[in-house]
Amino acid sequence: MPERSDLDVDALRARLIAHRDEVRADEASTVADRAVVDASDTAMGRLSRMDALQRQAMAQATERRRQVELARIDAALKRMDDGEYGACLQCGNDISLRRLEFDPAVPLCITCAGGRKG
Numbered sequence: 001m002p003e004r005s006d007l008d009v010d011a012l013r014a015r016l017i018a019h020r021d022e023v024r025a026d027e028a029s030t031v032a033d034r035a036v037v038d039a040s041d042t043a044m045g046r047l048s049r050m051d052a053l054q055r056q057a058m059a060q061a062t063e064r065r066r067q068v069e070l071a072r073i074d075a076a077l078k079r080m081d082d083g084e085y086g087a088c089l090q091c092g093n094d095i096s097l098r099r100l101e102f103d104p105a106v107p108l109c110i111t112c113a114g115g116r117k118g
């Protein structure tokens, strides 16, 4: 499939790579928060232990979102390599330029995504 002439794939690729670097930098900066809390650690007060567990749960939820985001970015980069970038994964129609410029990792056209704005 030929690349779409209306897309500046190189520019979008650069944005995806920059975004991936940001996500990875975030990931590295929160490793300590995600470390396993020892709930049997009696040296730690009950409240600070609850606080630590809550912080850990939040950090883990954020980490899961980061993993999803990284997967989306990698999948979009792979579609660029394969020359399939810009086509909806579900129906195969072109994803609008405006939508791709808003979020270069977007995998679906607006119809398949449920008509949400973006």
Ligand SMILES: [Zn+2]
Residues within 6 Å of the ligand: 088, 089, 090, 091, 092, 093, 108, 109, 110, 111, 112, 113
């Ligand atoms: Zn579609």
